[in-house]
């Protein structure tokens with residue numbers, strides 16, 4: 001749960017007090033519990049700038065981003081570019097500038113690309129979470145709005161690190177639909193299993209239509225309702241074992257859940273042996289159409305395997 005804060009609008013141009021970098025504000029991207037995010041340019045490069053009055057909250061996000069980009073693990077979230085202060089309407093504010101991730105929110109991306117991409121992107125997301133967990137944090141407020149699929153390379157990236165919580169503490173921010181306690185499936189302790197529960201709910205949410213989803217949110221809210229949805233869904237049914245294990249906190253790591261999801265994904269993308277083409281299928285426009293369909297499905301398969309195995 002989070003509350004929108006009152007953050008004054010940034011002027012069209014501003015500079016940091018200490019580092020003196022100049023930012024041109026293009027538009028507001030959104031505002032949330034810890035501040036507001038703006039699309040800016042700095043030195044001709046697009047940057048997302050998050051500004052807030054609560055310096056400690058902003059610095060906590062900065063610390064997480066900083067430690068994640070040490071080493072080779074930079075893909076978990078946007079790269080951090082600058083941290084500085086500024087004065088807005090006479091009040092001191094802290095801001096940070098980060099890499100602007102040009103892409104779609106996970107749910108918008110699935111709407112456009114199709115539900116067959118859900119397991120592929122969830123497998124990618126689990127790899128990101130595994131890195132975060134190894135650093136001693138959980139993400140906490142996992143939801144499709146906090147995951148971006150970048151336009152250029154179709155990579156999943158987490159945004160909004162305001163809910164990131166040290167393992168063992170109480171989760172700092174959550175959204176009811178994805179919250180383990182709200183589904184009466186456990187508490188809000190920051191644990192690997194808390195994030196994996198939210199990931200499993202998110203997978204269900206991304207596959208079902210909004211009507212089915214909203215019907216499932218009535219009382220009593222129990223994971224049995226989610227299990228019923230999984231049982232009836234052709235897209236989710238193959239993944240029932242990892243999903244149900246995640247609902248019951250059976251995984252010690254995101255890596256374990258990822259490995260099981262990936263094995264199912266691999267199995268489902270192995271093309272079934274095709275019967276020998278009949279004379280009718282192999283000739284004329286029908287034959288050409290089937291050949292194109294086959295080529296298209298092979299390309300889709302190759303793409304899927306590429307994303308699933310190598311990313």
Ligand SMILES: Nc1ncnc2c1ncn2[C@@H]1O[C@H](COP(=O)(O)OP(=O)(O)OP(=O)(O)O)[C@@H](O)[C@H]1O
Nearest residue numbers: 002029030031032033037048078099100101159160
């Ligand atoms: N690095 C980034 N690149 C591109 N867009 C971003 C980036 N960071 C944030 N955004 C956009 O800005 C919006 C607001 O950011 P943020 O997630 O921090 O606030 P929020 O989602 O409104 O907050 P909360 O979830 O805490 O209520 C996001 O929904 C996202 O669309």
